[in-house]
Amino acid sequence: MDNSRRKFLKIAGISAVATVGAPAALNLLTGNAHASSGHGAPQAAAPAAHGAPAAHGEAPTGKRYGMVIDARKFHANPGLAEKCIEACHTNYNVPDFGNKKDEIKWLWKMPFANAFPEHSHYKKDHTVHSMDFLVTCNHCDKPPCVRACPTKATFKNKDGIVMMDFHRCIGCRFCMAACPYGARSFNWRDPRGSENGVPFIKKLNHDFPTRMRGVVEKCSFCALRLAEGKLPLCVEATGDTGAMFFGDLNDPHSDVSKVLQSKFTIQRKPALGTTPSVFYII
Ligand code: SF4
Ligand code: SF4
Ligand code: SF4
Numbered sequence: 268m269d270n271s272r273r274k275f276l277k278i279a280g281i282s283a284v285a286t287v288g289a290p291a292a293l294n295l296l297t298g299n300a301h302a303s304s305g306h307g308a309p310q311a312a313a314p315a316a317h318g319a320p321a322a323h324g325e326a327p328t329g330k331r332y333g334m335v336i337d338a339r340k341f342h343a344n345p346g347l348a349e350k351c352i353e354a355c356h357t358n359y360n361v362p363d364f365g366n367k368k369d370e371i372k373w374l375w376k377m378p379f380a381n382a383f384p385e386h387s388h389y390k391k392d393h394t395v396h397s398m399d400f401l402v403t404c405n406h407c408d409k410p411p412c413v414r415a416c417p418t419k420a421t422f423k424n425k426d427g428i429v430m431m432d433f434h435r436c437i438g439c440r441f442c443m444a445a446c447p448y449g450a451r452s453f454n455w456r457d458p459r460g461s462e463n464g465v466p467f468i469k470k471l472n473h474d475f476p477t478r479m480r481g482v483v484e485k486c487s488f489c490a491l492r493l494a495e496g497k498l499p500l501c502v503e504a505t506g507d508t509g510a511m512f513f514g515d516l517n518d519p520h521s522d523v524s525k526v527l528q529s530k531f532t533i534q535r536k537p538a539l540g541t542t543p544s545v546f547y548i549i
Contacts, residue, residue: 331427333544335518340510362458405543413490415445438481
């Protein structure tokens with residue numbers, strides 16, 4: 268076992284708190300969806316019921332949302348990744364503190380070697396290795412961040428989305444230590460502030476709450492949009508390029524399932540056992 272895997276397994280065992288569900292009804296594409304808003308939490312309702320993950324070998328029940336990212340389509344469409352990031356970060360009031368150290372990211376780019384370090388890089392394919400990969404929270408089916416959180420500020424809802432309740436977050440950052448993908452960001456500074464007269468949030472979206480200093484944030488899989496029957500903003504931003512697919516992984520007839528059934532895909536760090544819900548065509 269290498270050092271990084273040993274460290275990950277150790278951190279992931281910080282807490283044995285079970286994965287929890289949430290009452291928000293997110294029925295994408297059914298047209299009768301609605302979302303409840305417990306605890307004044309903007310990103311999601313507060314967790315209320317313990318989830319019951321299917322035992323190994325059992326047929327999956329309920330929804331499990333997932334995403335497929337076709338990296339070659341992004342490579343063939345320069346600027347498309349930036350368009351997706353802009354759509355996400357603008358809508359969710361993601362602050363830009365102007366430096367890497369304090370960076371808050373819900374969706375960002377990463378070279379192949381960093382995104383998929385467990386893959387062999389011997390005599391590498393130069394196209395793949397020159398490509399940037401869009402990465403985000405993997406909404407893991409077995410999320411170590413959820414197990415590590417002492418306040419249930421992060422939880423898995425009944426549709427398989429790993430959510431944040433910003434009001435419950437005490438900023439302990441256990442979830443950040445537990446996530447092996449760097450998918451969570453911590454607000455070291457006040458996102459509502461400014462520097463030299465330039466606000467950290469350039470264009471405020473009044474329909475989504477801003478966060479406070481000391482709170483962790485990350486991609487929500489656009490859960491509130493799903494509740495309205497809409498696709499995630501990043502997926503929508505790809506238009507008809509076929510660069511991203513989204514849907515219920517447990518529905519064999521969903522677009523995302525059909526793509527997975529017909530294309531060779533990989534996940535990030537699958538050996539860690541987190542079961543990511545984001546897949547890549549390379
Ligand atoms: S990618 Fe990280 S933050 Fe997202 S669910 Fe997995 S462990 Fe949690
Ligand atoms: S920083 Fe917030 S979400 Fe993360 S483990 Fe602590 S309380 Fe939970
Ligand atoms: S799914 Fe939504 S929140 Fe997540 S990266 Fe895409 S646009 Fe951002």
